[in-house]
Amino acid sequence: ACSDSPNAANKDNAANGKAAGFLSIGMPNSTQTENNNPFIGSSSASNLGYRWMIYEPLGQWNNTKPDQPLKPWLASSITWSADWKTVDLVIRDGATWSDGKPLTAEDVVFTYDLIKKNEALNIFAIPFDAITSEGNKVKITFTSSQFTTQHKVIGQIPIVPKHIWSTIADPATDTIKTPVGSGPYVLKTWAQTGIILESRESGYWQELPKVKELRYTSYSGNDTQLTALASGQSEWSFVFIPDYQQTFIAKDPANHKIWAPGVLGIHGLYINTTRKPFDDPKLRQAMNMVINRADIFTQAEAGYFHPEIKSVTGLPEGAGDAYIADEYKGKTFSVDVEGAKTLLTGAGYTLDGNVLKDKSGAPVTIKLSDPAPWSDYQTTLEIIKDNLSKIGIAAEVEKPNQNVWDTNVQKGDFGATMRWTNGGSTPFDIYQTVMDGDLKKPIGTAAQQGNFGRFDSPEATAALKAYSNATDEASRKTALATLQKIFVEQAPMLPIGSDNVGAAYSTKKWVGWPSDADSYAPGQPTQAGALMVVLALKPAA
Amino acid sequence: MTIPTSSIEQVIPGQGSMAQPEPGKPGKAKRRKFLFLSNRKAAAGLVVLGIYILLAIIGPWIAPFDPGARGPDLMQGPSADHWMGTTHLGQDVYSQLLVGTRSVIFVGFVAGIVATILSVIIGVTAGYVGGKTDEALSALSNVFLVIPALPLIIIVTSIMENAGEMVVALVIGFTSWSWNARVLRAQTLSLRRRDYVEAARATGERSWRVIIFELLPNLTAVIASGFVGTVIFAVLSEITLAFIGITSSNTWNWGTILFWAQGQQALARSAWWWFVPAGLAIAILGTALSLINFAIDEFVSPRLRSAGKTKIKTNSGRTVRMRIGFTPVLSNSPEPHTHARPIPAVDHNGVTAVVREEAAS
Amino acid sequence: MKFLLQRVAFYLFTAWAAITLNFFIPRMIPGDPVQALITKYQGQLSTQAINSLYVLFGIDKDGNIWSEYVEYWKQLFAGDLGLSFTFFPTPVSEVLSDSILWTLMLVGVTTILSFTIGTGLGVLAGWRRGSWTDGLLPVTTFFSSVPYFWLGIIAIYLLTGPDSFFPSGGGAEVGLVPAWDMYFIPSALQHSLLPAFTILISSVSGWILSMRNMMVTVSSEDYITVAHAKGLPERRVALSYAARNALLPNVSGFALSLGFIVGGTFLVEIVFSYPGIGFQLFQALGANDYPLMQGVFLIITISVLVANLLADIAYLLLDPRTRKEG
Amino acid sequence: MTSTPDAETPAGEVVLEAIGLTKHFPVRRKMRDLFSKKHDAVHAVDDVSLTLRRGQVTALVGESGSGKSTVARLLAQLYPRTSGDIRLHGRSTAVKSGSAFRRYCAQVQMIFQDPFASLNPVHTIRYHLTRSLKIHGHAGKTAEDLEKALHALLNRVSLTPPERYLDKFPHELSGGQRQRVAIARALGAEPEALLADEPVSMLDVSIRLGVLNLLRDLKERLNLAILYITHDIASARYFADQTLVMYAGRMVEGGDSETVTQSPAHPYTRLLIDSAPDPDRLTTDIDASDEDRGNGEPPSLIRPPSGCRFHPRCPMAMARCTTDLPVRLEIGDKPGHWAACWLYDEATVAAQRPGSAVTS
C-alpha cells in the first residue's frame, strides 16, 4: 500500500542519497492554503514566492541596483519610448510552457489584457492603453508615463499561458491547482507541511537549474522560522533575526550568512505636521538631528535588517547613491544635540531645564505610536523617545492595536509614528509616500495611499509630477533635487532605515548566493528576481 | 486555556458538606473563619499571594530602575546591578518584573471582582427566582459559555481605541462569569430547598434578605473559589494577550516582558534571564491561587480535608497508614485498656479503694 | 427522550445566539481586510494595490449590515461559509477542513490522553492516599500554572536543535502530504510530541485533582464499605465501585473540555507553528478576515454544543439514575 | 416574654382551619404526554380538612410520603395551594409574600423536622432569634429591650443560662438544643399556632422527650394551638389531644388520640398500630405472613388508586372500596371519632362482605 502513497517518492529521494538535490526555503508567513494563482498577492504561491519559479516575467529587475535597466527574460528586448508611454517588446524564441506548448507573443498579450480587464488583478494600478502584437513583437501603450513603474510593468507581471487561462472562468478567484508556467520548475506536491517544486526535465529556454527540488515551508512566525534557520532545516529565508550573529551565524559560522542590501523604500518617523508645534519645520529638523540612527540600527534592527540611512536625503546607501543630488552628496546624519538646541533657541523655543517649551511657553510633548507586535518599531520608538528627551521633548510611546493604529494613521490622528514608504525603482515612491499633496486628505478622512503626516507643499507635489512625467534625464534630475531639498529642509518625515531584499542563507549545500560583492539579484526568496538566485546556485564542493 | 476544573462543581452533588457542622470540635469556640487558615495549603497560598499583593503596591517604588529606561549594559546576564539581567535596550528585567506585578494583580483582581459580581447576580437570581427568569439567565450564561473567551477578549480589546489595563480587566471580567454563574445557580438551587432557607421565609424574612443573609454566606466558599479561578484565568489571559501583542497596554506586565523577550529571541540568544523570571512569577502566582482553591475545596468538603491525614502517629511514634476497608489494628492483645479490675463488694455508702484510671485517651 | 428534546431546543437557541454574536462582533473591529493586508506586508505591498484588492475581495460596495446578516444565514444554510480574505480566494470551509484535522489530532488526542492519564493517576492518588501519589499534586499544579506558550518555548529551546529528535515546529516533515502511510504518520507523530507534551503537562493536573477529589468523596460512600465488606478483590472495589462512580462527574467535564479544544489551545499551535485551526483563528484576527473568523467561531460553537450534547448523552449512558424508565 | 395578647381567650377556640386542602405538584411532562391533554401531577394532598384549636395539640400521623409535610407547608403558606381554603380565625387567607405574608407569619409559625438543617450554619443563635423578634416587631426599642427579649425567649425553651447560648453557632449545639432554638425562633413571632413538622424525629431517643415536654409546656402556658406531625403513632398518643391519620394524601381517620390509638377504626390505622414495635409481644409471635394486616407498598400518588386509596393493601376491601371514595363516617364509640372507610357504612357492609375484594 505504501508504494502508491504520495509520500513514497519524496522519502525515497532522501533515502537514495539524493538528499542534497533539494533546497529548503522558508518564510515566516504562517499557514497557507493551496493557491497557485500568480496574480493574487495572498496566494501561497505569492506568499512563499514560488510563483516566480513557475511563472516568469518579461524582464528581471535587480532591486539592489535600481538604476540598472531590467535584464531581458522572456522578452529578449525591451524598448521604452522617450515619454515612457510605449514599450516595445520582442518575445524570446524557444521558451515553452511546462506542458510542452511554445510560449508566444499571444500569451504575453493575453496576460496583459487579462490584467487590464480585471481591476482585481491590476494590483499596480497600471493605466494600460493598447496591447497589440505582431509576430513575436508586442507593443503596449499606457495613458501616462511609466518611468517610475517600469520595473512593475515588465518585471513583476508573470506571463501565463493563454491556452489554459482563457478557459478559466474567474482568474481572480481560481486557485490554479496545476500551474503551468514557463519557468524551470513545476509543482510536485502541495501540502500544509510544505510545498515541493521539482525541476523540469526539458524545454526550459535556459540551462536547467542545478537544484532539482525546491521545498517551501511556511513557518508560523519569525521565531519558528529562525529556529528552523538556525538548525539548518531552512536554508534560505527572509526574516528578521535579532542578534543574528549569535542566534544564526554562530550556529554554523562557516555557512550561515546574512545579506541585507538596502532598496529604494524606507522606514521613518512620520510626523503629524498639522499638530502644533510640529508644524514648524525647525522643530522637526531639530528632532531629526538628535535621532541616533546607529543605535536604532544595532539595537532595533539587529544591525542589519533595515540598513541605516546615512544620507540626509533619506536615500539608502547603495541603491540610492546614484540619485543623491549634488548638493547633498556626502552629507550624512550625525547626532548633534547641541546643534539642535541652538537651532531651537534660534527659532524661539526655550529649554527650561530639561523641558522644551514652544513659543507660547507650552512644553513640547509628543505621542509616538506603533502596534505592539512590531517589536523593531517599538524598540525604535523607545530609542527615539530617549533621543528626543535630550532636547527636552517628552515623548510617550503608545501601542494601539494594529487596526486602531492603521485607522488613526490614515485619518491623521497621531503624533508621530514609525512607518514605511512605498518602494520602487526610483526615489519617486519614497518621496511620493511622504510628500505628495495629491494623496493628502483632510484630518479625519483616511488617506490610504500616503502623506499621512498631511505635509502640505505644492512645490513638492509639482516636483513629483515633473519627475514622473519627464522625458529627459535632466529634468528628472532637477525635480529630484527639488524634492530632496524640501525633504531635507522641511523634514516632513525623519528617515531611519531602508528596506532590504536580502536573505539569510546557508552555504552548506548550495553556493553561489548573491552578496555585497556580487549583488546580481535580490536575495529575498519572494522577489521576482529570486529565480535568478536559484539558477545561479551550485552544489557546495 | 483549559476550562477551570476546580472541584467545587463536583462538590455540588454531595451538597450536605457545606452546611455540615465541624465534626468533633464542638467545645472549641474557634470560629470557622480561622479554621480555614489552619489549612497548610491555604496558609501557603495566602502568604505567597500576600507577597505578590505587597509587591503590586510597593513594586514601582522599590524597583531600582525605571523599567523602560535604556541603559548602557545591553543583554547582560544577572549581576549585582541588575539582579535579573538586562534587555536588548539595557532595561532592567528585575525592575520590569517588579513594576509589572501591579498590572497583573490589578487586572486579575478587577476581572475577578467583576466576573464574581456578575456571576453572583446572575447565578443566584436564576437559582433563587426560578421559572422564566431562570431560563432566560441560564440561556444567557450558556451563550457566554459557548463563545470562546480568549478569542472574544482579543476581538473586544481590539475594538477598543486604547485597551489599557482597566479595559482588559473589564473585558475579561465581562466574558468569564458564565462558568461561575452556572456553578452558583446549581448551588443556589440546592440551597434554596434547604430547611433553613424555608425556615427564614417562614419566619417572615423578605426575599432580598433571604438571598443576601441566608444564601450568600453559605455560598462564600463557592464564590471565593470562583473568584480565585477567575483571577487565575484573568492573569493568564492578560499575560497571553500581552504576549501575542494584542493589548496596547502601555504599562509593564509580565506578558509584556515575555513579549519583548520573545520578539528579541531571548532564548535563542541564551538570555534566559529575560524569559524565565516572568514565567516563573506567573507559575508561582498561579500555584498560590490554586493552593487557595484546593484549600477552599477541602474546607467545603470535610471528606477531602480528612483525606489529607492519611498517616497517623501512635503514641509510641509508629506511623500507621490509613486504608479504606482495612482499619489498622495497633495491637491485638486481649488486655483491657483501662486495667480495670472488679472490686468485690461495694456498700452504697462506703468508700472504695480506687485502683483504676483512664488510660490516656 | 423529552430530556433530549429539551436539550436540543436549548442547543438550537444557544447556537443561534452565539452565531449571531459571532457575526456582529468581528464587524465591530475598526479597519478592513485590505488595510490589514497592506499593513501586514509593511511596504512589500505598495499602496497602489488598495483598489484592486477592494475589487478582488468584493468589498468595494457598501452593504447594509442587516442584509448581510440575512445573507449570512442564507449562506450558512446552503453550507457556504464564504471566501477567506487571508487565503483569498480559498473558501473558508476549505481553510477549515485543511486545519481542523490537525487540531483534532493534536489537541483532541492530547485532551483524551490527558484525561485518561489524569483520571488514572487521580484514581491512584485518591485510592492510595499516603503513597507516592501525594507528591503528584503539588508538582502538577505548578506545571499547570505555567502558561503553556511559555512552557512550549522553553521546551523548544531546550529540546530542539539541529541534531535533536524533536522538530522545532510544523505538523509533519516538509513535503509530506497528509496520508495514512508509513511516511506521514510517524512524522506527524514525531512533530506532535512536543506540543502534545506541553498541553499534557499543563492540563493533566486538573484531571488528577478532580478525579482524586471525587475518588476521596466516593471512597467514603457506604457502598464502598459494603464492597469491602463483601470481600471483593481490591482492584474490583477500586475500579468497578469507586472509580466507576467517581468518573461520572468527570465525564461531563471531559466532554465539555472537548468543546474547548479548538478555542483553548491556539497558543500552542502558534508556538509550534502547528497548522491547526486555532492558529487560523489567530491569523484571521490579525487580518480582519471576518468570514474566516466566523467560520472558526462557528466550529467552536458547534463543537462546544456537540460536546455538551455528548456530555448529556454520556451521563445518560453511564448513570442509570438519569435513565427514566418508559 | 411579653404576654400573649389574648391569653384569656378560652382554650378550644379555633385558630387555624383547613377545609378541603388540596395540593398537586405538577410532574414534568414527558414526550408522549405532549399530545395528550392530561397533565400529570403528584396528588400530594387531597381534600384535607383539619382544625387547630387554642391550647390543643393535633397530631397528624402517617407513613413517609403520605403528605404530612405538605399539609404543614400549605398551612404555613409556603406553598400555594391547588384548592381548598385556609382560615385564620375564621378568615380565609391566601398570601404569598409581602406584608400580608408577614402578618400571617406572626400568627402561624412552623418548626422544621431537622434541627440540623433549619438553622443557618453561618449565623449565631442571637442572629436567628433577633431576626424573628425584629420582623414581628417584638424586639423593643433599645438594645436592652432586645437583650431582655432574647433572654426571655431562651428561658422559655429552657436554654439556661441564656448568655451561654446566645453567641454560639448552631454547630456548637446538640440536636436537642438546636431544636429548642428553632422553637424559640418560632416563639419570637408570638404566634398563636405552631406547626411542628416531625420536630423530634431527627433527635436522639433520650432527648426527644425533653423537646416534646417543652412543646406541651408551651401549649399549656401560652395557650398555643399546635399541629404535631409525626410518623410515630405512639408519640401522638402521648403528646396530642387529637390525632388525625393520613394515608396517601388523604385523611383516613381522626378523633381523640386515646381513642384512635386504642381502638383504631380504619384498617390502615390498625396496620400502623400493629406494626409498631411492641415489647410485650414475644419474638416467637412473629408471623411473617401477616396477611390479615395488609402488606405491600404505598401507592403511586401520580395515579392514585380509585376509590379508597388504601384498598389495594386493605385486607377488608370490598367492591365499593375500589370505586367509591369513602366519606367521613362517625364510628360512634367516642364523640368525634371518625374514619373514611366503607366498613362503617352499614349499608355497604350489609351488601358486600369485608375482604371480598382483596386483591393478592
Added chain:
Amino acid sequence: MSDPVLEIKNLNVGYGLGEQGVRAVRDVNLTLHRGEVLGLAGESGSGKSTLAYGMTRLLAPPGVITGGQVIYHPAEGDPYDVLSLSDDRIRKFRWAETAIVFQGAMNSLNPVHKISTQLTDVLQAHEPKMTESERTARAREMLKLVGIGPDRMDAYPHQLSGGMRQRVMIGMALILQPQVVIMDEPTTALDVVMQRQILGQLIELRERLGFSVIFITHDLSLLVEFSNRIAIMYGGRIVEEAPASAIYKDALHPYSKGLLGSFPALRGPRRELTGIPGSPPDLKGMPTGCSFHPRCPKAFDPCAGNIPVLGRPGTGDGKTRSVACWLHPTEEPVG
C-alpha cells in the same frame, strides 16, 4: 446457652490518635452465640456502629483499632482472631463468615450497577468455581427468599423502593450463608409497616438458615420484641447485657431504665415518661468514673471516681446477665 460464634474481647476502637484522637469503643467484651439475635442499643454516638465496623475492620479513616481481639469460631475448624488475619484472608472471611447490612440501603448499593451484578460479584469473589449461570441462579434464589421477584434482577437500585432495596441487601448478606449477620440500624429509614415486614422476614430466615444476628438500633422497644439478648452501650462501653425480657422487665442500669422510659408506649395504660436528663457525653472530655454519672438520677460517691466494670450482678438471675454500675456490685467480670 449454645456455643459462641463470635467473641469480642476488650475491643478498643478510636478515631485518630494522640491529641486529636477519640476513643469511641472502650474495652468492649461481648459474646455472640450460635443462632441468637443479639440486640445492641444505645443513644446516638454511643459507639454502636463503631463497634460493628471495628470488629470487621471496616472502619473508615481515621478509625483505628487500638486493641482487643475478635475471636471467630467457624463451623468447622479452630477459632481464630479476625483482627490478626492478613488482608487476603480477611477478604475471604468477609461476607462468607460475617455479612453486614448497613443502615441506608440506597447508599449501600452501588447506583451504577444492576442488582444482579452486585449479587453475583460476591459469588465471583468467593466462589470462583461457580459458573456464570449457577451464580445467576443463586442470586435469583436469594431474591426469591427475601420476596423479590426474579424479574427485578436487572433493575438498578434507584428503580426499587426503599424496602425492596433493604431486602436486596438482606438477600445479599445471606447469599454465602454466613454464620453471623451484623445489622446496623437496618430499618430506621423505613416506616413502621415496612420495618415489621422486613424484620419478620429476617427472623423467619434465621430460623431456617440458623445464622446469628447482631442487631443494632436505638429503638429499644424494637429490640425487646425481636432479639434474644440485649446489650446496652453508653459512651463507648457496654453498660448492661441481659436477656431481652430481663432488660424490659427489670433493667438494672439507670441508663437502661432511662432509655426504656423514653419510649411512649402504644398499648397499655398511659404511663408518665421519665426520659434521661442532660445530653450525651462528649467523647473528648469523658466524665471521670462512670461516664453516665452526670446524668444519672441515682449517682452517688463512687460513680464519679471509678469506672464500674461489666460483671455479673449479685442479684437473682445474675448468671445470665451482666451490668456495669456501682449500684450493682459485680461478682465476676466478663471477658
